Amino acid sequence: MTNEAVGNFVLVEHFKLKYADEITVSKWRSRESGLTVVHLDYSAPIVKGYFVVATEIFNDSGCPHTLEHLIFQGSENYPHKGTLGNLANRAFATHTNAGTTIDYTAYTISTAGSQGFLQLLPVYVDHILWPTLKPAGFTTEVYHINGKAQDAGVVYSEMQGRENTVDVLTARAQQSLFYPKTSAYRSEVGGMMEALRKLTLEEIRNYHATYYVPHNLCLIIAGSLSTETLLDTVNKEVEPVIAAHGQAKGPRPGGWRRPFLETPSAETPKIQGEKQTETIEFPEKDESAGKVLLTFVGPLPNAFLERKAIDILGTYLTDSPVSPLTREYVEISSPLCARVYFSQDICASFCGLDVEIDSVPTEHLETIDERLKGSLKRIVEKGIDMERMRVVLKTGRLKLSSELESNGGDRFYLDVIRDFLYGREDGKELQASMWELGYYDALDGWSSGQWADILRKYYIDAPSIVIRGKPSAQLADRLEAEEKARIAKQSERLGPEGLVRLEKELEAAKKENDAPIPAEVLIKFPVPDIKSISWIPVQSVRNDSDKSLVRLTEELEELAKHLAGDAADLPYFVQFDHVKSEFVSVTAYLSTASLPDRLRPYVAIYLSSFFSLPVVRADDTKLSHEDVINQLKKGTVSYNCGTGVGSLFKELVRIDLKVEISQYEFAIGWLHDLIFNAQFVAERLAVAIAKFQRILSEWKRDASRIVDSVLGSLTYDKTSTAQAKEVTALIEIIPKLAQDIKESPEAVIKDFEELRSRLINPTGLRFSVTGNVLAVNKPRGAWSENFPTPTETALVPVPLSKDTLSPLGKNPVKKAVVVTLPTTESSFAIHITNSISGFNHPEHPALCVAVEILQGGESFLWKSIRGAGLAYGANILLQLESGLLSFQLYRSPDSFKAFEEASKVVRGLADGSIVVEETSLEAAKSSLVCALARQVSTPARAASVSFVNQALKSVPQDHGRRTLEALQKITVSDVRDAIGKYILPLFNSSSSIAVVVSGPAKVDEIAKGLMSVGFEVEKRTLPGSA
């Protein structure tokens, strides 16, 4: 672009990123309104938007966060709540979202293709700059007291689930000790519960008027569209509206001070003496472990090279079992913590450097920070291991290229946000902030001494703030008693009449919010054509165990020719999925179906130690676990293992290595030796087991994890490997294993040998190659040379979770379990029922649309539950693999109340008393289009979906697109039928079961509610947290 200006927009800065010249960056500012627009231009099927406001606040009222929620409640031109979400759905967008951090609020959107994006942009900005901010929205979305005298509201529930967690409590203590009294960085931007109970709409309105102004707003657009067209849209549809509001006052109106930079927040903290410490308590019945947080004052935010060096040092110190700190603190038989984590908080005049030490045994809480400093000193005295440092730098570089391939310019959105907040106004720091590869080049030349200097300067010789988070059972009890007393007092203060009045007010607010959106507003917005989306082509060929090649994508023949040209004998299943890429991944899938049940829980430990066991290579070279990690780090971009793919096929163990194309054979050789030739040694297994003991103490506090796990223990039987890896199973097995590995290590090792011998059963082995297969010389030969076993064997079908259902899972009736969890104040619930199973069920399209209509953005559940402040999240999940359908409530003040409300809505939809409008149907369909486009939006994802569809789901490669076509035919009456037949049974105790995890204060009430609708309720506590 040679023009200096397009309409009001003056070009501030413009460059191509040198290491990926397909990314062009341009930054523009309106001379009239001061609005900033940044375009990261690169080719990709998805266009993303980040609309950013610098949100500085000097108290804990939660104005930035509550405002973020209210923005979506309606705007001047689109006053009806939900219009934005509905229009987004029509425009092939996933539903709009937002997030508030300590220094900014970002509103996000992603659409399939650019047409929908440009349609939505002015509507979104209308919401951000001119929201209605009405009392009814405040009531439901922020805070209210319900008819039971409970405090509720979406934001309130959200913060209730967070406020007393160890992470938040230590962060709060750090903020108030570290930052000067006048600094905005001390604030809880989400809002403290106590403050939220007092916050008024007036305060939020005033906050909006001050900060949500065009000269404090930056529109970041990442993706493929013409910059001119983008600016034209803003010039024609946004700028005139700003001017009409009298807000076009130029980039720097009189009296305006840039948030953070030109306010007291710019002051750099001064730590008194060598260190300042504080110990805080957090509620936890299990008092065995806590957390320590260290903070140091780091470099200037624009010291990009130094900041990259600090980042690399954090990786060097902690990224793998051979990193100095991980080796010393975690990879030992009595770990001192579960992990050490280095991070940077970028502020106006400096970066805060945090070191988080998680799950520290209580007896070490007081001493671990000094110990850590001692370790860092020793590391510096011994000298940085430059060979490892070179590997860390090389891997960092490769990961960067891999991310660029996946995310394109979107990789840099955070740099653009920080530049908007803290960078020079003339844009001259933007390019430097993105120039990562340049910093890698510079760091390649650093000496051991230079690295040591950084560690000394910022960590060893620097003063620190140390916060110790100590578990307290007493505090858990006290908080519970206080909360009950507060509610009782509140109930008394309000009296029966007061409560009735509040309930009425709430109903009135809901009614006002629910006023239907006039159809013409929606219809005006054309739904883009599905054909306008470009899909990434994937060529797919399978090598079967009878050595034949099967071409899976008929129209593309290049790959088939390439594979046929490599006439190697390959007597097992390998599927090749080719996409344009600089990388190639090899993956093994191992079936757990034939494992003895008693060994299933061992899979968790096997996988956690998978890449850190000694190995005897095929050529008899013996490698220590350190050698193994070093070689893998050196030769790969990444390596991972786990069970399943995403949430599916959890009965399969998955191992994958991603490498540069030249390392294809290396990857296959290692895949083989890691699976077949790893040595189970007592010491390494003891380390893995001990790590689990630490991690379990965290998992036991995680309500979402527990609700899943307890439900799984009801619905799956002992033959489920997925369930054997869950927290409820591990709580039982890990302490015993820890004992056994000390007392009879041989027996434990024998068990692991048996586990592996079952996993490598050739009837359950499948392999996948994804990435640039065409660039590989011997795509098949590399396997036959480096992966000699297994031999010709017929495969048994892919094991499915459906095969592991318990009697209650097959017939979910009446049972409900309510678990008390002291570390949360809200409740989490899952209700399940039977549904359709299989990936190609004829009723799937109708049910899929029905689920989307119920749970998509601005849909029925969203409105009646989230909108009414009954829970932060409500979802319906169709699990085709198990044939179960679940209704999930996330962070709810009272999950039973939310369940009842959902039940009313679903009944209404099923009997037709609540009508599904054509526009909702269209929106649901179109939002499913975007969801699908995102699943295959990068080369790596497209190749992986091709494998999963054909090899695991046994459906065609383009099954997703075919489903989209089938969806288009679904009618309103199909949806109503699907709701009645499949979703309604979720809300009937005679065809469903439920698990609720709740803070102690609400347990009795929720249990009573469930009993009142026919559930047989059992109350539980987790072992060790009673």
Ligand SMILES: [Zn+2]
């Ligand atoms: Zn929120």
